[in-house]
Amino acid sequence: MQYRMLTIPLLFFMMFLSLAPLGAGMDIVGFEVACHDGSQQNPSVSGTVVVWEDSRSGNEDIYGYDLLTGTEFPICILESIQCSPDISGTIVVWEDYRSGNADIYGYDLSTGTEFSICTDTSGQYQPRISGNKVIWADGRNGNTYDIYGYDLLEKTEFSVSVETFNRRHPDISGDIVVWKDFRNFKRNIYGYDLSTYTEFAIYIDCPEQIQIAVSGDIVVLNDKRNGNYDIFGIDLSTGTQFPICIDGSNQLYPAISGSIVVWGDSRSGNADIYGYDLSLEMEFPICTDGFNQCNPAISGSFAVWDDWRNENQSYVYDIYGALFDSNTPASPVFFFRPVAASLLDSVSEKWQSVLDSMPETMAGDEVQLLNGAQLHLKHACMLSNPVYATGELYKALDLLDQVSAML
Numbered sequence: 001m002q003y004r005m006l007t008i009p010l011l012f013f014m015m016f017l018s019l020a021p022l023g024a025g026m027d028i029v030g031f032e033v034a035c036h037d038g039s040q041q042n043p044s045v046s047g048t049v050v051v052w053e054d055s056r057s058g059n060e061d062i063y064g065y066d067l068l069t070g071t072e073f074p075i076c077i078l079e080s081i082q083c084s085p086d087i088s089g090t091i092v093v094w095e096d097y098r099s100g101n102a103d104i105y106g107y108d109l110s111t112g113t114e115f116s117i118c119t120d121t122s123g124q125y126q127p128r129i130s131g132n133k134v135i136w137a138d139g140r141n142g143n144t145y146d147i148y149g150y151d152l153l154e155k156t157e158f159s160v161s162v163e164t165f166n167r168r169h170p171d172i173s174g175d176i177v178v179w180k181d182f183r184n185f186k187r188n189i190y191g192y193d194l195s196t197y198t199e200f201a202i203y204i205d206c207p208e209q210i211q212i213a214v215s216g217d218i219v220v221l222n223d224k225r226n227g228n229y230d231i232f233g234i235d236l237s238t239g240t241q242f243p244i245c246i247d248g249s250n251q252l253y254p255a256i257s258g259s260i261v262v263w264g265d266s267r268s269g270n271a272d273i274y275g276y277d278l279s280l281e282m283e284f285p286i287c288t289d290g291f292n293q294c295n296p297a298i299s300g301s302f303a304v305w306d307d308w309r310n311e312n313q314s315y316v317y318d319i320y321g322a323l324f325d326s327n328t329p330a331s332p333v334f335f336f337r338p339v340a341a342s343l344l345d346s347v348s349e350k351w352q353s354v355l356d357s358m359p360e361t362m363a364g365d366e367v368q369l370l371n372g373a374q375l376h377l378k379h380a381c382m383l384s385n386p387v388y389a390t391g392e393l394y395k396a397l398d399l400l401d402q403v404s405a406m407l
Contacts, residue, residue, distance in 0.1 A: 026277070026284040026324055033065050033304055033319040034072065041306045041317040045299040046087040049109065051075065052304075052319050053083045053094075062094050064109070067302065067321075068379065075107050076114065088129040091152065093117065095125060104136055106152075117150050118157065124148070130172040133194065135160060137168050137179075147179050149194070160192050161199060173214045176236070178202065180212060189221065191236065202234060203241075215256040218278070220244065222254055222263070231263050233278070244276050245283065257298040262286065264294040264305075273305050275324065286322050293320070343393045347377070350400040357407050366406055373399040 034040040038055035040063070045051075048067040053060045060083045062075040076082045078098055082105070085094040096105040104117040104124045118124050122140040129135075135149040147160035147167050160177050161167050167190070170179040175194040182188070189203040189212055202219060209223035219234040231244040231251045245251045249267040251274075256262075259279040264271045271292040276283045287293050289309050296305040304321035311317065354370075373396045380392035 026275075026282065028284070028286055028322050028324045030287060030320065030322045031067075033067075033321050034063065035310055035318040039316045040319045042084060042295060043304040043306070043319050043321075044086045044297045045302050045304050045321075046089060047299060048302070049087060050302075050304050050319065050321065051085045051087045051092050053085060062092065062107075064092065065319075075109075076105065084126060086128050088131060091129060091132075093127040093129045093134050095127065104134065104150075106134070118148065126169060128170055128172050130174055133172060133175075135170050135172050135177050137170060147177065147192075149177070160194075161190065169212060171212060171214050173216055176214055176217075178212055178214045178219055180209070189219065189234075191219075202236070211253055213255050215258060218256060220254040220256045220261050222252055231261065231276075233261070244278075245274065253295045255296050255298050255303075257300060260298060260301075260303075262296040262298045262303050264296065273303065273322075275303065284324070286324065287320065343390060343397070347393055347397050347400070350397060350404065354400055354403050354407065357404075359407070363406075366403055369399045369403045369406075373403070 033043070033050050034052060034054070036054065036056045040052050040054050043050055043052040049064055050067065051062060051064045054063040057077060059079065060081045061077040062082045062085050063072060064075050065072045075092055076094065076096070081097040083095050085092055090109040092107045092109065094105060096103045099119060101121065102123040102125055103119040104127045105114060106117050107114045117134055118136070120138070120140050122138065125137045127134055127136040132152040133149055134152065135147060137145040138148040139145050141162060144164060144166045145168055146162040147170050148157060149160050150157050161179065163183055165181070165183040167179045167181050170177060177192045177194065179190060180187070181190040186205045187209060188201065189206060190199060191202050192199045207223045207225040209221050210229070212219060212221045217236045219236060220231060222229045222231050226246060228248060229250040229252055230246040231254050232241055233244050234241050244261055245263065245265070247265070247267050249265065252264045254261060254263045259277055261276045261278065263274060265274040268288060270290065271294045272285065273287040273293045273296050274283060275286050286303055287305070291309040293305050293307050296303050301323050302321060304319055306317040307320040308317055376392045376396035376399070380389040380396070
């Protein structure tokens with residue numbers, strides 16, 4: 001059997017050989033997700049899977065990319081428009097125009113199954129998902145938009161907030177739903193607890209604000225209380241507001257996962273991606289390429305965003321991303337990074353040795369071992385913590401030793 005040996009992934013080398021702190025105690029590794037004809041934009045990420053809307057076919061479709069395997073795949077590529085995707089676990093949701101108006105559809109990555117969520121004849125927009133709950137802005141009640149939801153396990157639709165004033169741009173984390181609310185002719189932020197069926201005010205009569213997001217008990221938003229757009233947080237458990245970034249330039253598109261907040265930042269004169277660790281009270285740059293980057297999404301240690309570095313047309317973007325990790329002396333990462341780097345040298349030497357002595361055809365057992373070694377290398381490639389990456393490297397080295405003994 002012929003076997004083509006793959007090179008060790010470039011991102012892996014970047015991670016352990018060329019990694020440098022780009023901020024006070026934060027390590028950043030950037031990577032490309034999707035660069036094709038047309039525009040790739042509006043990404044969402046959950047775990048190691050990125051989804052986005054993609055116009056390579058001439059209209060917007062939904063595509064995905066597995067950061068662990070390096071595999072891109074189509075999710076929905078109809079001739080009609082599909083846009084505004086979101087992902088949680090193995091479930092992807094999006095706006096879908098196959099009926100002529102905006103509906104909400106979903107796709108289960110684990111089964112390869114597409115399904116409809118809401119196909120009411122009015123428009124449904126801006127779907128967001130957390131676990132088995134999907135929420136969206138819904139125009140079925142007239143000239144205003146309300147917030148509706150759907151339980152994927154119970155297969156039941158429910159209303160979240162139905163009033164005479166507009167509610168837009170919802171987000172969800174667990175049982176907590178938040179949205180922009182214009183009741184009483186004011187700009188407000190409201191929330192709803194799906195477990196207790198309780199609506200609550202978060203911020204009443206706030207200055208002009210564009211985006212909001214929630215993770216756990218923390219809501220992040222950008223508003224103009226200081227004359228330009230800044231990033232603020234609100235702790236729902238205490239009702240306390242706090243600044244995250246109040247630089248004199250504009251900060252837009254906040255997103256949050258756990259203790260990490262990311263946003264688009266114009267302090268350099270173009271749009272960059274910045275982050276802030278709430279637990280460490282530390283700001284750090286994520287991407288400061290000379291072109292515009294905006295609209296970030298985040299899951300754990302992965303951030304992805306719209307990126308303009310390869311284009312010369314307005315609003316034509318690609319998807320880039322980064323993984324990041326704290327690099328403090330108290331972190332096991334700090335101690336294991338040189339261990340992982342040294343181990344990578346051993347793996348690289350063994351890999352080259354096997355490659356040099358590999359015959360044109362190989363037995364099935366040898367191919368299976370090499371496939372296993374490649375898989376462990378790919379796993380290590382995507383682990384931001386060298387403690388865990390070291391374990392994957394040892395597994396790869398063991399399999400390569402077995403192959404070497406068989407040659």
